[in-house]
Amino acid sequence: MIKRYFLTLMVFSVFISSLNAQSICIDGKFNDWNGVTTNTDAANDGNGVDMRGFSVANDAENLYIRLITNTDINIGDSINLYMNIDADNNTSTGFYSNGIGADVAWRCGYGYGFYYHDGTKDTIYASQLGIAGLTTYKNDTFEIAISRAAQVGNPVKNLFIGNSVKINFVNGLSGGDYMPNFNSTYTYTFSNQLTSDFAPMELAKCNANYIRVMSYNVEFDGLIDAARTNQFKRVFQAINPDIIVLNECGSTSYTLAKAKLDSWLPLGTANGWVCYKVDGGNIICSKYPVSYATNINPSRKATVAYIDLPATYQTNLLVIGTHLMYFSDGDSTRQREADIISAYLRDMKAGTTAYKIPANTPFFIAGDFNMVNNYSPLNTMLTGNIVHTETYGTGSAPDWNGGQLSSENAKVADKNMTYTWRPNDVGGRRWPGKLDYILHSNTNLEIKKSFVLQSEIMSQARLTQYGLLASDSYIASDHLPIVADLQIPTSNSLLFTVQWNGKVNTAWENPANWDCSTVPDKYSNVVIPANVPNYPYVNYNTEIHSLTLNNGSTVNVKPTVKLLVNGQ
Template identity: 35%
Template sequence: MYKNNYWFFILIFLLSLNHTQLMGQKCHNRIIVDGLMHDWEGCETYCSDKIDDGKDVDFTRMWVTNDEKYLFIRIQLAKPLSLVDYNSLFLEIDGDHNAATGYRVNGIGAELGWGFGLRYGFYKHFSSADYISNLDVRYVILPSFTSTDFEIAIKLDAAPIRNEKIFTADTIEILLWDKQVGGDLLPDSGHVFHYVIQKAISSPYQPLSIEPPFETSLRLMTWNVFYDGLIDTIRQPIFGKVFKAIQPDIIVMEECWHSQANEVKQLFDQWLPLQKGSWKVIHTGEGLMLVSRYPVVKADPIFVGDNRNIAAYSIKTDLFNLDTLLLIGVHLSCCAQDNERIAETQAIMHYLGKHYSIGRNEDKLLRLPVVIAGDFNLVGSEIPYRNIVSNQLTGAREPWFTDLAPHQIDRPMAYTWRDYSKVFSPSRLDYIFYSPLLNPIHSYIFNILYLDENSLKRYGLKPTDLRICSDHLPLVVDFGSTVSPK
């Protein structure tokens, strides 16, 4: 009798709720999780919220879509925040379309509760709850620094505990929640947001080719090789296979702390022998290393405070209309050192303005093609990123640099760092920025975990080899013919 009454009142409660219904509209573009949001254009606003109805955090809008493998969620906030640092925000997902299972919160039964600031989540289906990690659900959130706009990916076949899948219904419910007294909800209290998972995906993700589109292009690569990976006898053979597969012309590497230029030169002469001459290797500062098939006419350290891992290299190339390339290799300060990263990016832009800019038509331009590449450790403040991609430090009409933002060859993601032994979710720490005089014609992040067997055999690699090499992934770009300054 009491059991029947319980379910009766649950039914009456659910029927009394205001339901914000979405019947599976699709985005026009394939979503690539890179933190830039360009591909969300054309997606309808699935759920919006009042301004200033929260306490510390104010949700404004949320979009949802999916492809054949991932659920994608985009979140907008009224004020900038770092979602990967401490906060009281939660993402709640009811994956079985059943309010009687999971956590009861605002009219839904959430099997998955993810604490953004906690950096872990909870899975609960019936009575007990279990802690889960970002690996358990393949959780990714970008950007990794402060923003008002974030995008999230969660694997649709995620089965974090006891092989129980989270998404067992076509219709799911999603809630954003600031878990404190007076905290904001999206949708608001008394409303339930539904999303219908799309099953018919017209164009599944196609792996990117790693081959250069033209023989005359210049291939540049950057990779943090994690604590002298090239001279580690266990990892060294795998590094050799990766470089052979990618066939770069210029490489800037980080964390070559104890690697000697001569021994690295011998490795590249063995791995990738040149028809004429041999590889040029320069070790700069503490752990920055440049490897180039082209002559390096100048290496100029840019020391900022205690950081000895920034340098400008002037490289002579044979690419049409690109006689000299200026490459700035970087390894910015790590972790909570926001002030240091701000000073380091300011120093880079000051160096370029002082030595490599010209005045034309009441404007200030770079007089050479310039690439800034390496491990930027961009977490915390967004100011170091803005220092590079805006014109606030240059006095120019337009920004000097564009964020290349390549994505992985085997999935629609742009994160460059992952270490599943740590609580941090995969992050985009490594970047390539290029100036307007350069023409990028192909780019990618080399990740092979989901690559097909034939491709792996061709490269002589195993799916998990890159995890053995480093916690960072290699970034690759092919530059074609350049344009002359106006």
Template identity: 30%
Template structure:
């Protein structure tokens, strides 16, 4: 039998590839990664593996796993095991189906073991820098483990096996000896930096952990963070006082006038713009709203929803809260049955600590308006004014290919995306967005913005989410005669493959910025940034190098912007 193990290991074909993977729960960056193993459907009655991909960058080894069976959580509700043979020696480590595994990780229990010549060491997620997404139920997940962690010690190659139920479930691969992967030594390089410079009206959403801004030992961290970010609108969660926060923010920005809203439970909105109305929205007091009067010439109103939904295993409570919220918004918009008058077409952000660590249906409810308990809360209702879902904005760290917004190294739970930014993309355009993680920023950037490496780590267990935006809906105020400026006509053909034509008519000479963004607000290409003479213009964009999907054509002249959605269909 021993000879069989050796033969199997020697006959395995090495896989090798390096890719810049972002752990964010999106899959576009995995498209070019080759499939390591395809597992047949129906070879196990319960959790049934479907596919495995493996790749690496300079810091992490990445795995993408998918299931034939129904969706589950990766950090709970399962008995998934990952075995990694880090020295490719079946005689060292824990013996398992032809491997000598140095690392055995139990995803559902959130614990692992490291096996070496000195015995067995118990591990938690922080010991291996475990990063995974999404945090909600799914049939596919992406996983990152630090190559230099104690259990791997930066190996040249590894062999891996996934098991769906301890050591008796479905195996991936089914054959003994595992899947061998050769680390690609090609330098992948660091993440493309996201600049901190403000490019529009800036909204910052931040869970401050037990009203941390008021804590004398933590306040200096928050002060540096907020002064570097220079927000125009602030939405705080886990901030339960109402006497001091306005004065504190004003002292950090003495050149500005700040307006402080009322604290609902542990939610508060502060703004450089007047807060003309505010209210609690649901019975649990876990969502409030504030209506701001901005200086935007297109639409002077902006609605901010700020939420802190129930945490942890309270899935039923969370679903009730989001169901009720959609009911409230539906009745407000359709029947004028709301806490105050809301002008039709008012741009809306919904931000906060959503604590989505259970069923993914909660995301569907707050984006698409898909109510689960219709018997209690009524029919579904789309949450964007154009009858579609509002957009879930996926942001990453400024200097790292990670998207988590919560991290507690002493917890058994790995970092994850708990903080959300949702917005009505029918009338809001995202100009820049990111998660601030000072631990991952180079010294030169920290010094430029007068930040310190430990600032976000010491301030809170959450990271702030930042979004720069501008209003793009031109049909509400009625004060601007757009045809006197310019007209962005409907692009054609739409859908298109691979080229789309974009007509613009200028009534007079103007500085035009014509850009293409993906559905997550990331700039794809700039087609024009110049002063153009009056007349009809025709631009084209070739999307042959881009994946299929929805893209936003954005045309800006001064403070006025128009957008059109186009669909690349390959």
């Protein structure tokens, strides 16, 4: 039964003041640190990196640390910056550092650290600490997660054994900064107040009308490496994409990529998959016909492909697949590559490109952006702000509506973090970071679900569900596939049922509370079953197609917020 009268009553319900606590997501956005105490440090009180503050939080899985500096730095190149952790809160054990007994000294710029125990020192790596940090590009704020289940040493032992730790940061230069200040210490006591609002995502596409895109750096021609073929096959089958951008395919032909896809994901059509390779390393593949493909950056790699979507869609789709220059000293090349892409979008909107793209055609840019130093190339693609105007002309806002593009901050499907790369060897000397991106227009395009697939952290039940082995993504590539489901206007709106499960909290807008990990929209028939852990609370204006409340179930709507059912 659809109970619209219930919604009308609940609009005037009493405001629920104690809403869901927001957990920390390692996504480089930092809004979830609001309300967490910042321990400040004086400006210009030491040589080298000038640290200004830090915050600490935790949930059941991780210890979280936010670091604030006085100016933008590349934390991955800050070779004199140490993060020291007294994991047992015992000054007499570990390495003495500014009043604490540091069991772990993490060398931020080297991507590894040391574990001090029993009078000895072991080198430890990111995978052993379960450490990850963002942003990967230069910034003045960073957030870091360290697994509370980390095990180190030989013989292996738990790193965190008590309910409190001491933390400091030290710049190892002569006269370098200390935080807390010299001869001061900071103790953090673990708390149960912060609980995660994340749950593993369902990988399935929730609506057949959505177009699933995948961007994947397959690491040194992985598709033609016989030792990795089965791993890639299982990953591709679990994701089941409609359009694919592949990076690092320098020696891989488009015919081989097509043959793999026709075998792994057969379409049952006469022509099968369509693949194009028109630059030195990117391949774009599509279940749908491709009218046009070209490399817009002959000196590097940037392929544009115009996809002919089925007639049920009101528009076709433009794809730009790119792989920006690698290495932290590749900023100049990355900037020019970004300028070229933005110049193409400017000319596309003006109708001056060789192949005319119809106005308001939705588009996305995907690939390995290698954002390991300056933010400027990413900013150029988002805003259209061309830096080298003397060569590429004046930029303009890239979206058809005069706005900037959006960057999809896809989470790892089984972890509340947004990295897309991690070392796939124990001794890898970097912590996980975000290198791969999907940017998209907001005209005629909305992303309904996104995720990054990392099989090695999935539960056995989920691995079985999706036909994966734990080692698949680990063996396949050091990059992880990033996936997004696009909603593009159609002539026949396909309705689909979305059921509430409430397994995390009461937030209607949290995908983790819904089967298929997708928040309902105006095409959704919503079902609220009885006997769920939490019933939904609507915090933002929302429109759905229908609402079914099973006996005993409820929906609360925040005052001043509207929940529209089929436009009413």
